[in-house]
Amino acid sequence: MLQLEKYSIGVGDRFAHQAKAQLRACIDAAGRGIDVVPVWNKSFREHGIVGSRPESVRAAADRAVIELDWKRPYHVDADHINLDTVEGFIAASDFFTLDVASAIGQAVPAADIEAFLARHPELVGRIEVEGLSAPIASTPASVAATAAKYMFATAQAGRIYRLVHSRKAGAPFITEVSMDETDNPQTPPELLVILAAIADEGIPAQTIAPKFTGRFNKGVDFVGSPDGFEAEFNADIAVIAHAVKRYALPGNLKLSVHSGSDKFSIYAPIRRSLERTGAGVHLKTAGTTWLEELIGLAEAGGEGLALAKEVYAKAYADREALCAPYATVIDIDAAKLPPPDQVRMWTSDQYTGALRHDPACPLYNVHLRQLLHVGYKVAAKMGQRYLDMLNACEEAISRNVAENILERHILRVFPVRG
Numbered sequence: 001m002l003q004l005e006k007y008s009i010g011v012g013d014r015f016a017h018q019a020k021a022q023l024r025a026c027i028d029a030a031g032r033g034i035d036v037v038p039v040w041n042k043s044f045r046e047h048g049i050v051g052s053r054p055e056s057v058r059a060a061a062d063r064a065v066i067e068l069d070w071k072r073p074y075h076v077d078a079d080h081i082n083l084d085t086v087e088g089f090i091a092a093s094d095f096f097t098l099d100v101a102s103a104i105g106q107a108v109p110a111a112d113i114e115a116f117l118a119r120h121p122e123l124v125g126r127i128e129v130e131g132l133s134a135p136i137a138s139t140p141a142s143v144a145a146t147a148a149k150y151m152f153a154t155a156q157a158g159r160i161y162r163l164v165h166s167r168k169a170g171a172p173f174i175t176e177v178s179m180d181e182t183d184n185p186q187t188p189p190e191l192l193v194i195l196a197a198i199a200d201e202g203i204p205a206q207t208i209a210p211k212f213t214g215r216f217n218k219g220v221d222f223v224g225s226p227d228g229f230e231a232e233f234n235a236d237i238a239v240i241a242h243a244v245k246r247y248a249l250p251g252n253l254k255l256s257v258h259s260g261s262d263k264f265s266i267y268a269p270i271r272r273s274l275e276r277t278g279a280g281v282h283l284k285t286a287g288t289t290w291l292e293e294l295i296g297l298a299e300a301g302g303e304g305l306a307l308a309k310e311v312y313a314k315a316y317a318d319r320e321a322l323c324a325p326y327a328t329v330i331d332i333d334a335a336k337l338p339p340p341d342q343v344r345m346w347t348s349d350q351y352t353g354a355l356r357h358d359p360a361c362p363l364y365n366v367h368l369r370q371l372l373h374v375g376y377k378v379a380a381k382m383g384q385r386y387l388d389m390l391n392a393c394e395e396a397i398s399r400n401v402a403e404n405i406l407e408r409h410i411l412r413v414f415p416v417r418g
C-alpha cells in the first residue's frame with residue numbers, strides 16, 4: 001500500500017497549466033514550517049467538460065515535480081470515480097476516490113443486514129469512544145437502520161476497490177471513499193457503522209469524505225455554524241481513531257474535506273482540531289485555481305483582461321445551463337450579477353476586486369464568483385486561444401495561483417510542524 005502523508009492538499013488544475021505554481025505553494029509552506037503534499041485531482045466530469053484525459057494530469061504533475069526538484073511524495077487522484085468511469089484513470093493515477101454517494105439508500109437484502117449485526121455486536125449499546133463527550137448510544141434497530149442505509153454504498157466501494165486493485169496489478173495506490181455529494185450529512189454514529197462496513201469489505205481506506213452539516217458551495221465560504229462544524233469535525237476524528245483500532249483500518253485514515261477551497265470560516269476550527277488531536281486531513285480545493293487564472297488574466301490587463309471579460313459575458317449568457325449540474329452546490333442570485341455591458345467597462349482592479357475571494361473588499365461579489373466558478377466550460381470551448389493567453393499572462397497568473405493556495409489555504413488550515 002502506498003501511504004498518504006498526514007497533511008495533503010488536493011489541487012485541481014482544470015487546464016493543466018498551474019501545477020508548478022501549486023507546487024511552489026507547497027515548497028513555500030515547507031519553508032514556513034508546514035509539511036503538506038500535493039495531490040492533483042480531476043474528476044471524470046471535469047475531464048469531460050474540458051476535453052482532457054487523465055494522462056495530462058500525470059504529465060503536468062511529473063513535469064512540475066522535476067522542474068522544481070520536489071523530493072517529497074505527490075499523487076494524482078482519480079476524483080469521484082465509479083465502476084463505469086474508473087478505467088481511463090487506471091494508468092495515470094495512484095490515488096482513487098471511490099464515489100458511492102449515489103448508492104446511499106439503495107436496498108440491501110435483509111439477510112445481509114442481519115449478518116452485519118451478528119458480526120458487529122460491539123456496535124450495539126453504549127460505545128465509549130475516546131474524545132467524545134458522551135458515549136454513542138445505539139440499539140439493534142438503530143444500527144440496522146444505518147446499515148440498511150449505507151451497506152449498498154460500502155459494498156459498491158468494495159466492488160470499485162477490487163476492480164482498481166486487480167487493474168493496478170500490484171502497483172500500490174491510495175484509496176479514498178467519498179459520500180459527500182448527497183443531501184444529508186452522515187452523523188458521527190453513522191460514520192462508525194460505515195467504517196465497520198468498509199473494514200468488512202477489506203478496503204484499506206486512508207481518507208474518508210463524509211458530507212458535513214452546512215453548505216459547501218463551490219469557491220465561496222462555508223454557510224452554516226462554524227461551532228457546529230467544529231463539534232462534528234472533532235467527533236468524526238474521534239470516531240475514526242476508534243474505528244482504526246477496533247477494525248484494523250489503516251493507521252493514517254483521516255478525513256477528506258471536499259469542496260474545501262475558500263471555506264475560510266472553518267479553517268481555524270479545522271486547524272484547532274488537528275493541533276489538539278494530532279489527526280491529519282486532506283483538503284480538496286479543485287476549482288479555486290481556475291478562478292485565480294481569471295484573476296491573473298484580468299490583472300495582466302490588455303488582451304488578458306478582455307478575455308476575462310469575454311468569459312464572464314459568455315458565462316452570463318449561458319448561466320442556466322452552466323449552473324444546472326452544480327445546482328446543489330451553488331447559491332446565485334441572478335439579480336446581483338452585473339450585466340456584461342457594465343463589466344466590459346471595468347478596469348483590472350474592478351474585475352479582480354469583484355472576483356478575488358476577499359470578503360472585506362467592497363467590490364467582492366459572491367454571485368459573480370460562483371458563476372465564474374462553474375463557467376470553466378466557456379474557457380474550455382475557447383480551446384487554444386484560452387491556453388495561449390494563459391501562457392502570455394503566465395507571470396500574473398502563477399503569482400496569484402501560488403499566493404491563493406499558500407496564503408488563503410495552506411497557512412490557515414495546516415498546523416506548523418512541532
Ligand SMILES: [Zn+2]
Pocket residue numbers: 080178180181258259
Ligand atoms: Zn467531492
